[in-house]
Amino acid sequence: MIAEAWLQERERLVRLAYRMLGSLAEAEDVASEAYLRLRRAGEAGTAVNDPAAWLTTATVRLALDVLRSARLRREAYVGPWLPEPLATGRDPADEVALAESLSVALLVVLETLSPLERAVFVLREVFAFDHAAIAAMLERSEPAVRQTARRARAHVAARRPRFEPDRDRRAEVAQRFLDACTGGSVTALVEVLSDGVVMTSDGGGAVSAARKPIEGRDRVAGFVAGLLRQATGRETFRLAEVNAAPAVLIVEDGELTGVYALQVVDGRVGAIHALRNPAKLSGLLDQLG
Secondary structure (H helix, E strand, O other): OHHHHHHHHHHHHHHHHHHHHOOHHHHHHHHHHHHHHHHHHHHOOOOOOOHHHHHHHHHHHHHHHHHHHHHHHHHOOOOOOOOOOOEOOOOHHHHHHHHHHHOHHHHHHHOOOOHHHHHHHHHHHHOOOOHHHHHHHHOOOHHHHHHHHHHHHHHHHHHOOOOOOOHHHHHHHHHHHHHHHHHOOHHHHHHHEEEEEEEEEEOOOOOOOOOOOEEOHHHHHHHHHHHHHOOOOOEEEEEEEEOOEEEEEEEEOOEEEEEEEEEEEOOEEEEEEEEOOHHHHOOHHHHHO
């Protein structure tokens, strides 16, 4: 029963932990540790009537522990921190909710919450657990969870990024952005960017990247064009869906060297999250297949 529950619940647990942590590697570790603890509990003779609920609670608590320690590491991070990119596919049944809850832009906003606020927000707003269930998982009173949920919801609402819900329109804008990049036209780049576009780069200190966000269509277009001029000629560019949004991948000699995750707003690119930290890119091509 335990192994069967794990097989059925594994993907959901990883997605839950990923939204709390912004790291697929850490999310997989957390979910696996939850399973190992459930196995040990069963071997010790502990009765587990609802393995799925047990695994969910264990995953949430483990993720909270990791998130608390991760916040200290991220304070010393070199330059802006962005979540590890996650390959996603078509999910017509829940497209809008999937796109928003997995978007890089929203995950960046969630970074500004406290670990407890983030856990409550993800459990309540994304996975629709009721306040009583969340209180039991987090070992808090239900009134305290309600208060935390209100505070987290208000915080996110004030910073919630806008995005284009229509998948085809997002794909069309992404293609225009890719064409402008590969064509080397700064004018075309400017035209596909919104007036208030912001580009944030994460190199993690391992590769060169802008240490501060770049704002404005002219500055962002000039910066992207400058990066492209430094290309070696061995790069290939392709579109992919990352975190339920379009992204441009840069592959050099078979190795992924960059991901430009695009936030599309009103028919233009409103934000670019440039992920260049090699430690966050190593598994993405395998995910995409």
